[in-house]
Amino acid sequence: MRDTTLLVEALKVSAYTVPTTAAEGDGTFAWDSTTMVLVQAEAGAWTGLGWTYAPAACVELIKELLEPAVNGLSVFDVPAASEAMARTVRNASRPGLAAYAISAVDCALWDLKARVLDLPLHRLLGAARSEVDVYGSGGFTTYSEEQLRDQLEHWTMVQQIPRVKIKIGQDRGTSTARDLSRIGQARSIVGPNVALFVDANGAYTAKQAVRVFQAAADQNIVWFEEPVSSDHLDGLREVRQLITADVAAGEYGTDLFYFERMCAADAVDCLQVDVSRCGGITEWLRVAAVAAAHGLEISGHCAPNLSIAAAAGTPNFRHLEWFHDHVRIEDIFFDGAADPQGGSVRPADNPGNGLTFREHDALKYRVGRP
Numbered sequence: 367m368r369d370t371t372l373l374v375e376a377l378k379v380s381a382y383t384v385p386t387t388a389a390e391g392d393g394t395f396a397w398d399s400t401t402m403v404l405v406q407a408e409a410g411a412w413t414g415l416g417w418t419y420a421p422a423a424c425v426e427l428i429k430e431l432l433e434p435a436v437n438g439l440s441v442f443d444v445p446a447a448s449e450a451m452a453r454t455v456r457n458a459s460r461p462g463l464a465a466y467a468i469s470a471v472d473c474a475l476w477d478l479k480a481r482v483l484d485l486p487l488h489r490l491l492g493a494a495r496s497e498v499d500v501y502g503s504g505g506f507t508t509y510s511e512e513q514l515r516d517q518l519e520h521w522t523m524v525q526q527i528p529r530v531k532i533k534i535g536q537d538r539g540t541s542t543a544r545d546l547s548r549i550g551q552a553r554s555i556v557g558p559n560v561a562l563f564v565d566a567n568g569a570y571t572a573k574q575a576v577r578v579f580q581a582a583a584d585q586n587i588v589w590f591e592e593p594v595s596s597d598h599l600d601g602l603r604e605v606r607q608l609i610t611a612d613v614a615a616g617e618y619g620t621d622l623f624y625f626e627r628m629c630a631a632d633a634v635d636c637l638q639v640d641v642s643r644c645g646g647i648t649e650w651l652r653v654a655a656v657a658a659a660h661g662l663e664i665s666g667h668c669a670p671n672l673s674i675a676a677a678a679g680t681p682n683f684r685h686l687e688w689f690h691d692h693v694r695i696e697d698i699f700f701d702g703a704a705d706p707q708g709g710s711v712r713p714a715d716n717p718g719n720g721l722t723f724r725e726h727d728a729l730k731y732r733v734g735r736p
């Protein structure tokens with residue numbers, strides 16, 4: 367019988383800013399770097415890994431509020447830590463950075479527990495499937511024709527991923543002619559048999575989104591993500607009723623109520639959940655239950671290697687976003703990062719999430735306090 371008195375002793379927190387390889391942008395945002403906030407939760411000889419993609423300010427938030435809330439709790443009772451964190455950020459307000467920080471800690475604590483028990487994380491959670499389907503995600507509006515071609519060919523021809531997503535809604539929806547020509551270009555590159563997804567990141571109005579979809583009718587788009595702002599639930603529902611593609615949203619959700627409101631409004635055909643934002647694995651599992659009660663599947667948004675075990679443990683799971691920026695960073699930072707060859711990934715068979723942090727390789731990107 368393993369010692370069940372093991373307690374969380376410390377959270378080591380660090381932030382890393384990694385420049386993009388090219389200018390990147392979508393319908394409503396542009397960026398030239400990505401910041402990861404990494405949490406190493408320590409108990410005895412074990413360390414659990416979790417992270418979020420968020421401003422480095424999360425480091426201070428974790429040290430000031432979350433570490434005191436979880437230190438001294440049993441490593442086996444992650445829901446107790448999740449609840450303690452939710453309570454301690456009441457006045458700081460959970461939506462936004464606090465939830466992102468909680469997610470990183472929650473994921474680190476689940477990984478810690480699995481490592482202590484010497485179990486693969488998906489076995490600790492209990493798996494519903496042995497493989498997790500992924501889709502290639504990038505196709506930034508800032509890409510040239512050549513850059514888009516290189517990326518799509520890499521996913522579909524080299525990696526044999528049968529699902530890809532590109533960004534549309536360029537310049538807050540004011541460049542629909544280019545959106546349509548890029549959709550046509552993407553279809554001609556990937557051929558007729560690859561599922562083509564688009565993501566407008568909330569750049570269009572509802573009717574504009576329907577018009578764009580109709581104008582691209584020949585391109586067989588099967589997934590239209592955030593055609594309008596994900597805060598505009600009526601708009602999402604309007605679009606959903608008028609197009610054949612599945613409408614998806616949910617990537618900004620940071621608590622159960624957000625997802626319940628989105629489902630109850632009939633706003634989506636598939637609910638997106640980000641394990642590095644929603645509250646971690648603890649909340650992901652509850653979000654999946656909410657979606658199931660509304661007859662919906664969930665799709666994992668970003669932070670791909672952090673999501674695999676939770677995705678494997680979710681019965682109503684559809685696919686995981688293999689997002690260009692995060693894949694690149696996780697490949698640099700972790701030994702054991704998954705390979706999407708063939709269009710799916712397998713959860714690691716070694717303890718925890720199966721990842722080892724390559725601190726030495728990450729060091730040159732380190733930001734903030736040492």
Ligand SMILES: [Mg+2]
Pocket residue numbers: 565567591592617
């Ligand atoms: Mg999106």
